[in-house]
Amino acid sequence: MSFDMDDEILQDFLVEASEIVEQLGEQLVDLEHQPDDADLLNAIFRGFHTIKGGAGFLSIEPLVEICHRAEDVFNLLRQGERRVTPELMDPILEALDVVNASMDYLRNGEMPEPADADLLARLERYAVPEGEGAAEPEPAAAAPEPEVQAAPEPAPAPEPEAPAETASAAEAAPSGDEITEQEFEALLDELHGPGQFKAGGPAPAAGDDEITEEEFEALLDELHGPGRFDPAKAAAAKPAAPAPAPENANIGGGDEITEEEFEALLDQLHGPGRFDPEAAKVGDAPAKAAPAATQPEPAAQPPKAEAKSEPKPEPAKPAEPAKAAAGKPAAPKAESAPAPAKKPAAPKAPPKPSGETSVRVDTQRLDQIMNMVGELVLVRNRLSLLKATMADEELSNVVGNLDVVTSDLQLAVMKTRMQPIKKVFGRFPRVVRDLARNLKKEVDLEMHGEDTDLDKNLVEALADPMVHLVRNAVDHGIETPEERERAGKPRRGKVVLSAAQEGDHILLCIEDDGKGMD
Structure with missing residues (x-):
C-alpha cells in the first residue's frame, strides 16, 4: 500500500510524530534516572497515545499496534503496578526505534512493515502487573465497597426524632418545595419563643415533616385576626414570585396550604427573602426567650419584624400588610444587587490563547x-x-x-536557517545508554552549550561524525567498572560534549575520563 505524499493530513502527522519521537527519545533516557517522576511517565504515555491516534486516523495499523503495546506498559507504570527497570526499558526503546523507522517508510510513501513478533510478545509480557498473584486480591478489596455504601442507608431511621431541635435533623431535611417542620418551628420560636406557641389544632405527628392546616390557620389568626388574611392577595403582592402560575391555579382553592401562602407570610414579617430558618433557630430563639416570658401576648412580637404590620388592623385595612410587602420592591432589588457583583470573575477572560508564534517553512x-x-x-x-x-x-x-x-x-x-546544536546532542543520551549497556559499562554523559546555533545544513552534516566519535569514546576510551576501580577511578566513566562559539566559528569538543585510545 502506498500513500499520497501530497496529502496535507499525512504531512502534518509526519511533522508532529517526528517531534514527538524526538522528545520521547530524550524522555525515555531520563526516565531511567528518574523512575518515579509521575510527570515524565504521563508525558511519555501521552506521546505514544498521540502517535497511535494519528496513525489510527490514517489506518496505519503496524504503527497503531506497536504504539498501543507501549502505551499499555506505561499505563501500568503510571498506576504504580510496575517499576521502571533497565530490562523493561530495552523493549520500550526498541519500540521507539520501530516507530522512527515507520516514519521513514511513510516519508517514502510506503506502508510500514509490522513490528517483530518477538518484540510485541516482550511488550505484552510487560503489559501485565508485576506479580499477578498480588494483583488478584484487588477485585476482592473492591467487594466491601457495597457494604460501605450500604452503611449510610439506616440514616433515614432518625427521622422520627425530627421534632427534637438538632442541627443534624435540620440539615437532613429535604430542600424540596414542601415546608419542613423545622422551618415552621423556627418561625414559631421567633414569634413566641422556643416551645411557647400552642395551636388550637392537633400537634404534628412525630415523623411528619408537613405543616398541618390547623397550625397555619392558628398562626394567621394570631397575626391578623380570624379570617382577615387573604393568601391570594399576599401571593400576588410578591415582587418576584419564583413559583410557576399553574401550581397556584391548581392548589389555590384547595384545603392544602401552598408554598406561596407561606412565603407571603414570611415576606410580611421580615421583608422578601429576609428570613433564614437556621439563623432563627440558632441565633434568634435564645435571644427572644426572655421577651417571651415578660410579654404574655404573642401578638406584640410581629412589630419587631416589620413596623407596618399591625396585629389588630381595622376592618377597612385588611390589605395594608400586602401593600406593605408590595411597597418594598426596592429592598429585594437592592439585596439582589450583589448577584451582579459576582462578575469580578470576568477578569479570568482577558487571558486569551496566544496565536501561533512560529511558521513551518520548507x-x-x-x-x-x-x-x-x-x-x-x-x-x-x-x-x-x-x-x-x-x-x-x-x-x-x-x-x-x-x-x-x-x-x-x-x-x-x-x-x-540557524538551529541549536541540541538537535544533534539530543540523540547522544540514547546512544551512550545503549552502548554502555551492551558493553557492561557505567557511563554518564554531560552536555554543554546545547543552545549554540549552527546552520541547518551543518547540523545535519555533523550528526553522523559526532555519533562515531562518541561511540569510540564509550567503546575504546572508557574502561569497565572493574578496571576503573583497580586504577583508582570512580566506577562510572564520564563523556562530555560541549559546543561554544569563537568569533565566526563553532568549537566542538568530545572528552572522556578514560584511558584514551591507542
Missing part, C-alpha cells in the same frame, strides 16, 4: 531566499565599486544605505 524556500540575497549582495558590491569611481555625494549616500540594509537582510535570512 527549506527549499529558504534556499531560494538565500540565493536571491546572494544576488543582491553582488549588486551591492558592484554599486560600491561604481561609487568609488564617481565623485557624487548623493550617490554615495544611497549606496551606503543600500549596503547597510543588504547586510542586515543577509544576516536575518541566515538566522532563519
Whole structure:
C-alpha cells in the first residue's frame, strides 16, 4: 500500500510524530534516572497515545499496534503496578526505534512493515502487573465497597426524632418545595419563643415533616385576626414570585396550604427573602426567650419584624400588610444587587490563547531566499565599486544605505536557517545508554552549550561524525567498572560534549575520563 505524499493530513502527522519521537527519545533516557517522576511517565504515555491516534486516523495499523503495546506498559507504570527497570526499558526503546523507522517508510510513501513478533510478545509480557498473584486480591478489596455504601442507608431511621431541635435533623431535611417542620418551628420560636406557641389544632405527628392546616390557620389568626388574611392577595403582592402560575391555579382553592401562602407570610414579617430558618433557630430563639416570658401576648412580637404590620388592623385595612410587602420592591432589588457583583470573575477572560508564534517553512524556500540575497549582495558590491569611481555625494549616500540594509537582510535570512546544536546532542543520551549497556559499562554523559546555533545544513552534516566519535569514546576510551576501580577511578566513566562559539566559528569538543585510545 502506498500513500499520497501530497496529502496535507499525512504531512502534518509526519511533522508532529517526528517531534514527538524526538522528545520521547530524550524522555525515555531520563526516565531511567528518574523512575518515579509521575510527570515524565504521563508525558511519555501521552506521546505514544498521540502517535497511535494519528496513525489510527490514517489506518496505519503496524504503527497503531506497536504504539498501543507501549502505551499499555506505561499505563501500568503510571498506576504504580510496575517499576521502571533497565530490562523493561530495552523493549520500550526498541519500540521507539520501530516507530522512527515507520516514519521513514511513510516519508517514502510506503506502508510500514509490522513490528517483530518477538518484540510485541516482550511488550505484552510487560503489559501485565508485576506479580499477578498480588494483583488478584484487588477485585476482592473492591467487594466491601457495597457494604460501605450500604452503611449510610439506616440514616433515614432518625427521622422520627425530627421534632427534637438538632442541627443534624435540620440539615437532613429535604430542600424540596414542601415546608419542613423545622422551618415552621423556627418561625414559631421567633414569634413566641422556643416551645411557647400552642395551636388550637392537633400537634404534628412525630415523623411528619408537613405543616398541618390547623397550625397555619392558628398562626394567621394570631397575626391578623380570624379570617382577615387573604393568601391570594399576599401571593400576588410578591415582587418576584419564583413559583410557576399553574401550581397556584391548581392548589389555590384547595384545603392544602401552598408554598406561596407561606412565603407571603414570611415576606410580611421580615421583608422578601429576609428570613433564614437556621439563623432563627440558632441565633434568634435564645435571644427572644426572655421577651417571651415578660410579654404574655404573642401578638406584640410581629412589630419587631416589620413596623407596618399591625396585629389588630381595622376592618377597612385588611390589605395594608400586602401593600406593605408590595411597597418594598426596592429592598429585594437592592439585596439582589450583589448577584451582579459576582462578575469580578470576568477578569479570568482577558487571558486569551496566544496565536501561533512560529511558521513551518520548507527549506527549499529558504534556499531560494538565500540565493536571491546572494544576488543582491553582488549588486551591492558592484554599486560600491561604481561609487568609488564617481565623485557624487548623493550617490554615495544611497549606496551606503543600500549596503547597510543588504547586510542586515543577509544576516536575518541566515538566522532563519540557524538551529541549536541540541538537535544533534539530543540523540547522544540514547546512544551512550545503549552502548554502555551492551558493553557492561557505567557511563554518564554531560552536555554543554546545547543552545549554540549552527546552520541547518551543518547540523545535519555533523550528526553522523559526532555519533562515531562518541561511540569510540564509550567503546575504546572508557574502561569497565572493574578496571576503573583497580586504577583508582570512580566506577562510572564520564563523556562530555560541549559546543561554544569563537568569533565566526563553532568549537566542538568530545572528552572522556578514560584511558584514551591507542
